[in-house]
Amino acid sequence: MALLPVADALAQVLASIDGPVPEEMVPLAACHGRSLARDLAARRTQPPFAVSAMDGYAVRAADCATIPATLTVIGESAAGRGYRGDIGPGEAVRIFTGAPLPTSADAIVIQEDTQALDDGRVEIREAPPVGHYVRPAGLDFAQGAILLEAGRALDAGDIALAAAMNHASLPVRRKPRVAIIATGDELVLPGEEPGPDQIVASNIYALAAIITRAGGEAIDCGIARDTRADVLRVVDAARASEPDILITLGGASVGAHDLVQETLSGIGLELGFWRIAMRPGKPLMHGKLGGLLFLGLPGNPVSAMVCAILFLAPAIRALLGDPLAPQGAPRHPAILGIDLKANDKREDYMRAKLTPRPGGLPLVEPFARQDSSMLGHLARANALLIRAPFAPEAKAGEPVEYLRLADIF
Ligand SMILES: Nc1nc2c(c(=O)[nH]1)N[C@H]1C(S)=C(S)[C@@H](COP(=O)(O)OP(=O)(O)OC[C@H]3O[C@@H](n4cnc5c(N)ncnc54)[C@H](O)[C@@H]3O)O[C@H]1N2
Numbered sequence: 001m002a003l004l005p006v007a008d009a010l011a012q013v014l015a016s017i018d019g020p021v022p023e024e025m026v027p028l029a030a031c032h033g034r035s036l037a038r039d040l041a042a043r044r045t046q047p048p049f050a051v052s053a054m055d056g057y058a059v060r061a062a063d064c065a066t067i068p069a070t071l072t073v074i075g076e077s078a079a080g081r082g083y084r085g086d087i088g089p090g091e092a093v094r095i096f097t098g099a100p101l102p103t104s105a106d107a108i109v110i111q112e113d114t115q116a117l118d119d120g121r122v123e124i125r126e127a128p129p130v131g132h133y134v135r136p137a138g139l140d141f142a143q144g145a146i147l148l149e150a151g152r153a154l155d156a157g158d159i160a161l162a163a164a165m166n167h168a169s170l171p172v173r174r175k176p177r178v179a180i181i182a183t184g185d186e187l188v189l190p191g192e193e194p195g196p197d198q199i200v201a202s203n204i205y206a207l208a209a210i211i212t213r214a215g216g217e218a219i220d221c222g223i224a225r226d227t228r229a230d231v232l233r234v235v236d237a238a239r240a241s242e243p244d245i246l247i248t249l250g251g252a253s254v255g256a257h258d259l260v261q262e263t264l265s266g267i268g269l270e271l272g273f274w275r276i277a278m279r280p281g282k283p284l285m286h287g288k289l290g291g292l293l294f295l296g297l298p299g300n301p302v303s304a305m306v307c308a309i310l311f312l313a314p315a316i317r318a319l320l321g322d323p324l325a326p327q328g329a330p331r332h333p334a335i336l337g338i339d340l341k342a343n344d345k346r347e348d349y350m351r352a353k354l355t356p357r358p359g360g361l362p363l364v365e366p367f368a369r370q371d372s373s374m375l376g377h378l379a380r381a382n383a384l385l386i387r388a389p390f391a392p393e394a395k396a397g398e399p400v401e402y403l404r405l406a407d408i409f
């Protein structure tokens with residue numbers, strides 16, 4: 001059976017997205033992590049006027065060429081309350097950090113290099129070059145300059161910059177809504193008492209965390225039991241929540257109780273692809289259900305999460321207008337810590353432990369057991385070691401690439 005390569009699968013998922021979700025205005029205090037919908041221009045110049053970077057005296061540098069120089073202090077300039085007037089020859093203004101530079105002053109002498117005299121004069125003991133400790137108008141940015149680009153996920157520094165640009169609220173993309181449906185007769189919710197042959201559903205919560213981290217909003221639609229009628233019931237409820245993406249967990253494989261594809265086909269699913277050359281995550285399904293992007297993730301917890309990292313998170317980023325979405329999760333270089341056998345036809349994402357090494361690339365060591373049901377290993381892992389399809393056997397010390405779980409989780 002020919003399996004679709006991972007890169008082709010990502011390209012197909014992204015090609016099936018119609019365009020970014022609509023934008024909304026959000027107050028700055030709630031913008032952390034949100035995606036900017038439009039390029040943002042500065043509403044003002046910063047600093048709007050020349051200011052002092054230090055506490056001291058504003059002077060004309062030429063008056064201090066010969067030191068010590070004695071100047072007459074004619075007033076004070078404080079932040080928010082500048083000195084109105086000019087400085088003449090032989091004059092100085094007491095000044096504080098952030099205060100406007102008086103006209104004709106062209107340098108600051110820090111107060112440690114001065115001595116205030118009793119008669120209202122000041123002795124200057126260091127000759128300042130022109131412009132010393134002066135922040136000229138526009139040092140940071142000029143009005144009209146585009147400082148933040150559309151598609152960017154706003155971090156703390158971006159938010160400070162947007163505030164300084166005088167934006168009280170920002171145009172950001174609405175959070176893409178992702179409806180999650182778990183499937184399986186064996187599942188109970190955490191905290192419930194599992195019956196005979198039952199286990200606790202874990203995927204819903206992991207997926208919700210990955211969705212939130214990618215910038216989306218997770219909608220938990222509960223568990224569908226393994227009947228067509230129940231899958232349809234939960235899918236109807238999920239569609240009523242008006243998601244941008246619908247995901248199912250489990251029921252993606254070939255077993256008699258794997259009903260998802262068959263059931264959704266009955267209500268108009270246009271299947272894009274099913275089964276990809278990846279481990280874990282082979283049975284991934286993709287399609288459109290009445291305009292809604294559909295991803296059917298495998299039930300094994302690690303498989304579901306790896307599919308979410310590689311396909312769902314980039315789909316959310318694409319809906320947020322992120323120009324980097326097609327690149328998928330960022331890959332980093334490392335050095336292999338152990339010998340590995342040759343790989344088969346599936347691109348492998350191995351749970352691994354990354355150890356920093358002083359002065360060199362980190363060492364990455366995959367766990368010996370890579371069963372896609374094992375959450376203990378996943379919690380101990382901090383990396384996914386990537387192995388290309390048909391990679392030949394590899395020796396410890398060779399260069400490899402990995403995904404950093406802290407980037408995604
Ligand atoms: N004959 C074959 N069998 C299987 C194949 C195959 O190609 N031929 N593929 C295997 C692979 S690879 C995977 S991955 C799994 C995926 O199976 P499904 O997507 O159909 O998932 P289920 O059978 O429903 O569940 C698999 C496993 O995961 C547990 N599960 C399901 N949902 C959750 C949840 N929300 N939280 C925690 N655990 C969950 C479920 O109990 C099963 O143990 O198929 C292989 N089989």
Ligand code: MOO
Pocket residue numbers: 278279280281282283298300303372
């Ligand atoms: O691909 Mo399954 O996802 O090997 O466990």
